[in-house]
Amino acid sequence: MAELKRLNLISSHILGNFKFETKSNSLDQYRARGKNFNHDLLRRKTFEPFYDMYTLIWDLMKEKPDLYDHSVAADFDREKLKERCHRQIMHLFPKCGLNHELNLKNPIKKISMCLGFCTNDIVLGTRTVVHIVLYTEALTNLGTDKHLNLINRAYTLKDYGCLGMTEIGHGSNVASIEITATYDMATREFVINSPTPTAVKWWIGAVGKTSNMAVIFAQLILKGINYGVHAFAIPIRDYETHKILDGIIIGDCGHKLGVQGIDNGFMIFRNYRVPYDCFLDRFSQVTPEGQFASSIRNNKKRFGTMISCLIRGRVVCIGGMESYARNALTIAIRYGAIRKQFGPDGERSILDYQLHRYRLMPYLARLFASNAATKFVSRLYNSRIPLMRTDPESPLVTEYHWLITVFKSLSTWNAFKTIQECREACGGHGYSTYAGFNKLKQDADVVCTFEGDNNVIIQQAERYILQAAQVRAANKPIASQYLQFINLQPAKPKIECAEHLKHPEVLISLLEYRCNYYLVNAVNKLQENMGRFSDMDSTWNNTQVRYLFVLPQVFGELLMLKELNNFVKELQTSCPATAQIVQSIMLLYGVHVLENESGMIKTQFTENEVRWINDTVIELCNEVGENAVNIMDAVAFPDHVVASVLGHSDGQAYERYTKVVENAPNCYGPPEWINLIHEHRKIFN
Numbered sequence: 248m249a250e251l252k253r254l255n256l257i258s259s260h261i262l263g264n265f266k267f268e269t270k271s272n273s274l275d276q277y278r279a280r281g282k283n284f285n286h287d288l289l290r291r292k293t294f295e296p297f298y299d300m301y302t303l304i305w306d307l308m309k310e311k312p313d314l315y316d317h318s319v320a321a322d323f324d325r326e327k328l329k330e331r332c333h334r335q336i337m338h339l340f341p342k343c344g345l346n347h348e349l350n351l352k353n354p355i356k357k358i359s360m361c362l363g364f365c366t367n368d369i370v371l372g373t374r375t376v377v378h379i380v381l382y383t384e385a386l387t388n389l390g391t392d393k394h395l396n397l398i399n400r401a402y403t404l405k406d407y408g409c410l411g412m413t414e415i416g417h418g419s420n421v422a423s424i425e426i427t428a429t430y431d432m433a434t435r436e437f438v439i440n441s442p443t444p445t446a447v448k449w450w451i452g453a454v455g456k457t458s459n460m461a462v463i464f465a466q467l468i469l470k471g472i473n474y475g476v477h478a479f480a481i482p483i484r485d486y487e488t489h490k491i492l493d494g495i496i497i498g499d500c501g502h503k504l505g506v507q508g509i510d511n512g513f514m515i516f517r518n519y520r521v522p523y524d525c526f527l528d529r530f531s532q533v534t535p536e537g538q539f540a541s542s543i544r545n546n547k548k549r550f551g552t553m554i555s556c557l558i559r560g561r562v563v564c565i566g567g568m569e570s571y572a573r574n575a576l577t578i579a580i581r582y583g584a585i586r587k588q589f590g591p592d593g594e595r596s597i598l599d600y601q602l603h604r605y606r607l608m609p610y611l612a613r614l615f616a617s618n619a620a621t622k623f624v625s626r627l628y629n630s631r632i633p634l635m636r637t638d639p640e641s642p643l644v645t646e647y648h649w650l651i652t653v654f655k656s657l658s659t660w661n662a663f664k665t666i667q668e669c670r671e672a673c674g675g676h677g678y679s680t681y682a683g684f685n686k687l688k689q690d691a692d693v694v695c696t697f698e699g700d701n702n703v704i705i706q707q708a709e710r711y712i713l714q715a716a717q718v719r720a721a722n723k724p725i726a727s728q729y730l731q732f733i734n735l736q737p738a739k740p741k742i743e744c745a746e747h748l749k750h751p752e753v754l755i756s757l758l759e760y761r762c763n764y765y766l767v768n769a770v771n772k773l774q775e776n777m778g779r780f781s782d783m784d785s786t787w788n789n790t791q792v793r794y795l796f797v798l799p800q801v802f803g804e805l806l807m808l809k810e811l812n813n814f815v816k817e818l819q820t821s822c823p824a825t826a827q828i829v830q831s832i833m834l835l836y837g838v839h840v841l842e843n844e845s846g847m848i849k850t851q852f853t854e855n856e857v858r859w860i861n862d863t864v865i866e867l868c869n870e871v872g873e874n875a876v877n878i879m880d881a882v883a884f885p886d887h888v889v890a891s892v893l894g895h896s897d898g899q900a901y902e903r904y905t906k907v908v909e910n911a912p913n914c915y916g917p918p919e920w921i922n923l924i925h926e927h928r929k930i931f932n
């Protein structure tokens with residue numbers, strides 16, 4: 248009898264208990280309904296300038312399918328996830344062809360690699376970013392020729408590095424970190440110390456288990472005087488034994504909400520001595536006699552330059568979260584076509600329901616907008632990033648900073664919302680780990696916080712936009728080409744009819760008006776508050792909600808609409824049918840932004856205008872929804888990269904889902920804690 252049971256168990260595993268009749272594939276049926284357009288063109292243009300790197304990485308991932316299939320790791324514990332992530336880096340990184348010289352010539356290549364990793368897994372992308380972007384770019388940007396050896400070791404993975412800025416007591420407010428680096432002239436060493444319990448580096452990626460090197464930020468103390476936050480490249484583990492060096496205590500930060508494959512750790516320094524050359528001395532120098540000098544005289548600007556290495560990581564956040572939104576939509580849209588519920592004669596695809604389209608299509612439009620933002624910041628990357636080394640005070644660098652803070656915030660917030668809506672759109676099966684959403688949700692969450700908390704960093708953009716308004720008020724030319732439209736006496740463009748909203752220039756003018764409207768409100772409120780509060784800090788703080796905070800968001804949304812419109816124009820020259828599809832997506836983005844804008848619409852739009860906006864959203868959701876499967880076919884990542892049983896392009900969701908469930912550990916067997924069941928029966932009998 249026992250033998251028979253075991254045989255049944257084995258045959259369940261091998262043959263499976265789920266036999267689906269081969270029905271006509273409803274994903275193909277949905278495909279057949281859509282308009283024709285050039286998928287290949289749209290895919291290439293969407294993934295520019297990363298396309299070649301992406302395809303290289305996707306091909307490499309095929310070499311070891313299990314290493315990138317999320318289902319395989321579904322039951323892994325924290326240690327195993329870290330090990331798996333390290334294996335992935337060892338597999339992919341050396342084959343991507345990065346080196347220091349190439350990075351100086353073509354800095355975007357490194358970002359392409361990290362983004363390529365994020366198409367499958369943000370954990371893999373981030374753990375790589377920590378080393379090759381945060382650590383290595385800090386060396387490159389803040390160090391000098393004497394740090395070249397370290398840079399080369401980083402590119403060949405001899406060293407693995409991390410970047411320690413945050414302390415347990417201070418994260419966003421980096422200027423107030425407490426760890427000190429005191430120069431000892433007698434030995435020509437810096438003494439690194441954590442003077443208080445809050446002066447402990449915390450959350451530092453790759454420090455818990457992996458790194459042997461770190462760039463850490465500390466207050467530079469010379470002859471008792473504090474010269475502010477500076478960076479030091481220091482060894483933290485012995486290269487041969489991987490033991491933590493004397494004078495440092497390192498631990499792992501423990502279990503967290505997501506990104507378990509990253510070994511975030513803490514570091515305590517007990518008068519840890521490092522050689523003179525550990526000081527990264529491009530912008531500030533310490534003479535052997537302990538004299539300070541810096542080419543950047545302004546303390547605030549010098550501090551800004553020190554922490555500017557974060558900007559590159561933020562670019563990866565923008566594109567990486569776009570990838571996560573893309574994967575969520577790939578799953579929800581394909582599943583929406585194959586999943587059938589209710590209907591008048593036979594069941595219909597849930598993607599046919601108006602409500603389902605209204606829930607998903609605006610997010611598809613926002614994905615295209617996020618993609619426009621990623622492409623925009625990437626296009627500027629190769630010209631702006633080298634300036635940070637050679638001319639960090641250039642207005643072009645400042646402009647790039649505000650653009651990045653806006654898009655980092657918008658892209659990460661948008662992805663997080665997209666993932667949640669897509670999960671719900673897949674109902675109960677969306678809740679299975681094998682659908683893919685729990686990895687997307689868990690890992691995406693923290694990107695709103697690390698590399699600078701969105702709510703904090705976006706305030707840089709508020710300042711930048713208000714300065715531009717001041718310049719306009721003084722009738723002087725505004726420096727940034729992206730803010731030329733600023734008008735402090737804006738007039739609302741009139742909407743003539745619903746059809747009028749389908750003209751890109753009308754939507755752009757409405758979104759420009761929206762920016763100017765909020766800008767004037769903010770300027771007026773600031774002026775009013777200046778009379779109420781005694782200092783600028785309180786005035787600023789009390790003008791945030793509804794006035795300042797909204798500015799970067801509305802300006803960012805306008806910029807994305809403009810970029811998306813440029814994308815349509817670019818497609819128009821090669822394939823009008825493809826351009827038309829993207830134009831509908833772009834229009835949906837614009838009208839949906841207006842529809843969401845309850846505050847302004849209430850006071851500025853007529854009843855008719857509101858109705859036209861609402862009607863146009865519905866109409867465009869239907870139009871885009873009808874083509875959504877085909878659109879996703881063109882712009883989704885390959886199946887082995889998305890790695891979701893529900894989101895596969897063959898539409899065989901039930902087959903894949905049940906197969907992976909049957910193969911999961913102990914699907915059919917008795918509980919490993921069977922004795923407790925017997926005990927239970929005895930007690931409650």
Ligand SMILES: Cc1cc2nc3c(=O)[nH]c(=O)nc-3n(C[C@H](O)[C@H](O)[C@H](O)COP(=O)(O)OP(=O)(O)OC[C@H]3O[C@@H](n4cnc5c(N)ncnc54)[C@H](O)[C@@H]3O)c2cc1C
Pocket residue numbers: 377410411412413416417418419420449450451452453506511693696697698699700701702703
């Ligand atoms: C998984 C993970 C990995 C990380 N990796 C690294 C790493 O490798 N290296 C590193 O140095 N750091 C790392 N960090 C730290 C991360 O960069 C910080 O957590 C982040 O910058 C936010 O700082 P904080 O935690 O101090 O938040 P806080 O600054 O304490 O913010 C808490 C809340 O207060 C709000 N707030 C703060 N100031 C203001 C203000 N002026 N106005 C309005 N609201 C405000 C914020 O919006 C936030 O909601 C990591 C963090 C995590 C969780």
